[in-house]
Amino acid sequence: MQLTYYSEHSKVWLSVDVIIFGFEENKLKVLIGRRQMDPGRGEWSLYGGFVNEDESLDEAAERTLQQLTGLKRLYMQQIGAFGSVDRDPGERVVSVAYYALINVKDYSEKLQHKYGLEWMSLDALPHLYSDHNKMVQQAIRMMRQKIKNEPISFQLLPPLFTLTQLQHVFEAVLNNELDKRNFRKRIKEMDYIEKTDLIDKESSKRGACLYRFNKKAYNEESNFKL
Amino acid sequence: MQLTYYSEHSKVWLSVDVIIFGFEENKLKVLIGRRQMDPGRGEWSLYGGFVNEDESLDEAAERTLQQLTGLKRLYMQQIGAFGSVDRDPGERVVSVAYYALINVKDYSEKLQHKYGLEWMSLDALPHLYSDHNKMVQQAIRMMRQKIKNEPISFQLLPPLFTLTQLQHVFEAVLNNELDKRNFRKRIKEMDYIEKTDLIDKESSKRGACLYRFNKKAYNEESNFKL
DNA sequence: TCAAAAGTGTTAGATTTACACCCATGA
DNA sequence: TCATGGGTGTAAATCTAACACTTTTGA
Numbered sequence: 001m002q003l004t005y006y007s008e009h010s011k012v013w014l015s016v017d018v019i020i021f022g023f024e025e026n027k028l029k030v031l032i033g034r035r036q037m038d039p040g041r042g043e044w045s046l047y048g049g050f051v052n053e054d055e056s057l058d059e060a061a062e063r064t065l066q067q068l069t070g071l072k073r074l075y076m077q078q079i080g081a082f083g084s085v086d087r088d089p090g091e092r093v094v095s096v097a098y099y100a101l102i103n104v105k106d107y108s109e110k111l112q113h114k115y116g117l118e119w120m121s122l123d124a125l126p127h128l129y130s131d132h133n134k135m136v137q138q139a140i141r142m143m144r145q146k147i148k149n150e151p152i153s154f155q156l157l158p159p160l161f162t163l164t165q166l167q168h169v170f171e172a173v174l175n176n177e178l179d180k181r182n183f184r185k186r187i188k189e190m191d192y193i194e195k196t197d198l199i200d201k202e203s204s205k206r207g208a209c210l211y212r213f214n215k216k217a218y219n220e221e222s223n224f225k226l
Numbered sequence: 227m228q229l230t231y232y233s234e235h236s237k238v239w240l241s242v243d244v245i246i247f248g249f250e251e252n253k254l255k256v257l258i259g260r261r262q263m264d265p266g267r268g269e270w271s272l273y274g275g276f277v278n279e280d281e282s283l284d285e286a287a288e289r290t291l292q293q294l295t296g297l298k299r300l301y302m303q304q305i306g307a308f309g310s311v312d313r314d315p316g317e318r319v320v321s322v323a324y325y326a327l328i329n330v331k332d333y334s335e336k337l338q339h340k341y342g343l344e345w346m347s348l349d350a351l352p353h354l355y356s357d358h359n360k361m362v363q364q365a366i367r368m369m370r371q372k373i374k375n376e377p378i379s380f381q382l383l384p385p386l387f388t389l390t391q392l393q394h395v396f397e398a399v400l401n402n403e404l405d406k407r408n409f410r411k412r413i414k415e416m417d418y419i420e421k422t423d424l425i426d427k428e429s430s431k432r433g434a435c436l437y438r439f440n441k442k443a444y445n446e447e448s449n450f451k452l
Numbered sequence: 453t454c455a456a457a458a459g460t461g462t463t464a465g466a467t468t469t470a471c472a473c474c475c476a477t478g479a
Numbered sequence: 480t481c482a483t484g485g486g487t488g489t490a491a492a493t494c495t496a497a498c499a500c501t502t503t504t505g506a
Contacts, residue, residue: 014309
């Protein structure tokens with residue numbers, strides 16, 4: 001139903017920007033760095049890249065993320081397209097934003113230093129380049145919605161985690177405190193959160209049971225619901 | 227934080243596609259038409275258009291929608307960007323999809339005939355051009371989420387409506403039946419749905435009270451919540 | 453021995469669901 | 480007079496929220 005032809009129209013540059021969320025010191029953090037090019041050199045900014053001719057938007061985001069973190073197959077969600085005419089002070093660039101969740105411990109310090117990136121606490125986020133603050137706002141809103149319905153909290157933790165850690169993730173994402181007993185009750189009902197025999201002795205003297213996410217159980221459970 | 231320069235990268239065509247939802251015969255319907263250009267001439271398709279250099283994505287969607295319906299300031303939401311490499315069989319075109327809600331009665335038949343459009347029931351939607359079915363799926367999912375938290379149902383109705391009409395909108399969007407008494411109880415709690423003195427005699431012999439959406443009351447109420 | 457985190461159930465309140473009959477009117 | 484859609488309340492069930500003490504162990 002487009003009524004006019006390609007050639008009558010102009011093309012635009014298209015980029016992806018990735019909001020990388022991590023969880024550290026019981027806080028939700030975002031990976032940002034100083035822009036190393038004009039316009040906006042030196043400003044705090046999300047990490048992004050241009051979309052190539054031969055890759056989809058998702059692939060471009062995936063590539064950008066991998067380049068930055070060295071990690072593959074991370075949890076990633078599109079946030080939406082940002083397209084004010086003058087959002088980029090240089091040229092017209094429309095950007096599609098994504099958010100990704102990573103386990104901070106998997107992230108190589110080498111890469112962090114190479115790109116000069118920092119984990120910034122969400123509640124003390126500085127002014128970011130262009131409309132990047134808006135993107136982060138939108139990302140956190142979508143993530144809050146998501147975490148209530150889908151098991152994404154694990155993505156911010158190591159494969160084995162304690163229930164207290166898991167609770168802290170929820171608290172950081174939702175930005176409010178939860179009742180420990182009610183939280184554990186809810187988790188127990190989720191068969192895809194599996195207790196292991198292992199004990200974590202790092203965070204407490206007594207030791208805490210380690211749990212893991214059982215993806216297979218999750219898929220079966222959610223298929224069953226349909 | 228983009229590490230490379232504009233000029234090293236290629237540009238792409240960018241379009242917007244609009245999913246226009248209407249409510250008719252107690253069903254949620256989508257406005258679609260037959261593509262009038264190659265590639266895909268004759269296939270059922272959403273209506274879309276290219277994004278111009280001097281307009282934002284939202285403006286492009288607004289313009290497209292207005293061109294098609296003659297209506298301004300409709301409720302509209304972005305769904306997201308669709309960017310598979312070969313989603314358009316002709317050239318590489320990335321498209322940002324939006325959905326809009328309109329009151330079918332406001333929509334001019336002249337324009338409908340001019341563009342050869344039809345209201346198609348959502349549960350009998352034919353195969354659409356390119357990835358347009360996916361867009362519609364995504365749109366309905368987002369709309370279901372939205373209608374639970376924000377007063378958007380009105381947008382599909384005339385300014386004055388009966389509670390039964392409103393209930394039918396919810397039922398059509400959520401795709402399940404609701405209990406009449408429970409529904410009315412919930413509506414009564416929303417102070418921004420205002421009873422008027424007017425009576426609708428069209429849909430029943432007895433007549434039904436007409437209600438309207440009070441935007442001011444809504445804004446006050448939602449400010450109060452913060 | 454004590455500080456620090458882990459683990460564990462019950463009860464009250466709020467919310468949600470199910471359900472059936474009378475009313476007013478035009479045909 | 481009767482068929483049609485409009486309008487109304489209550490009780491049971493479910494879900495949510497609040498709340499405090501015992502356990503283990505390393506320092």
